Amino acid sequence: MVEEPESCSISLPQKRYYRQRAHSNPIADHCFDYPAHPDEVNWQELYPNKTAEQQVEFADIGCGYGGFLVTLGEMFTERLAIGLEIRVKVSDYVIDRIKALRILHPGKYNNIACLRTNAMKYLPNYFYKAQLDKMFFLYPDPHFKRAKHKWRIINQALLSEYAYVLRKGGLVYTMTDVDDLHTWIVQHMDQHALYERLTKEEENADPVTPKLYQSSEEGAKVVRNKGAHFLAIFRRI
Template identity: 40%
Template structure:
């Protein structure tokens, strides 16, 4: 169940610092910090406002929705080393597995700082995505091998639906156009997506077929 999941009330309140520690911005010294310190007992100041989360030097820009065991994240990390990539996964043990996988890779690559740009978060992506990301913040969203939920009564658990497309577009839609095959195949991320996810490998082993559908979000209409 996901009732223990915690969501920030607003993207500005999201604390990304533990997920991407290498990208935490140096804090500007606050005026109150620069002032001579007063001890708690003698201070007459009002209690300070709740602490703001530490800021990152850049935003998360790529999301892998239902990232499973993290194959795509790990493969994308060196391909887009300047970009922060986040996997979102609902299953506790799977999220933990990916977290551990990234931890080990970061440790093994501490000299180059590789894999600092990928992280994973336990979340139900059917809820509150706009609490994590500002409008237009994400430049790419991957949804690889989402559970199909064939039975009609389970359709509401599908992570691709008309309602959720609005969240992915974060606006009214139709907001997406299908990208042509040539451009699709020219994007290195597509090859990685096809081959690097755990489900993708499984389909390969079983000599099954894979179907890529790449969509570009359209500009907001100007009224």
């Protein structure tokens, strides 16, 4: 948790207190409290300055330690973004990080929040049809073994769910440092009737694209290690 000394000063949480295994089985029956319908989600509790008209429009799926989520909050100050993370300690870190940022920077970061949930199972429980404008899948678990490919966050069945919560023209951003996973993602999304891949020119013109490379902690690690990045952005049609 964020430590508050007697002076009432505040500091950002430290990752070493929130360490957890890098991998989680998304098929397992974790203990989650989740709404039966999007009407039951108390967004006001997560976004203290939310107006009645505002809806969450951006979803960072598997947000990790929240680096890219924070960047989204800084780039799009008038729009709401949510990070979804399945690992309990990691989601705790992001929640505490946002709390600390709000205290350290009054009036800022009220447009981002984090929920611990399993996006592979419960996404339609949180979002209405065509609610989202952007979805991000940055450095997802590659699940290298063939027997575990069914655990990958991109597959035909899940792409239909993503299309349900995405509005027409909405974008799906994918990035990985694993060539085989990139090939898998592109193949499955190309085969789906409701997505078309952006051209390189369209990708480069998107102001979000440069932030995808190292705003997240995983992306920054790839940059430090001089690894490769594989980017693909798709439009909901």
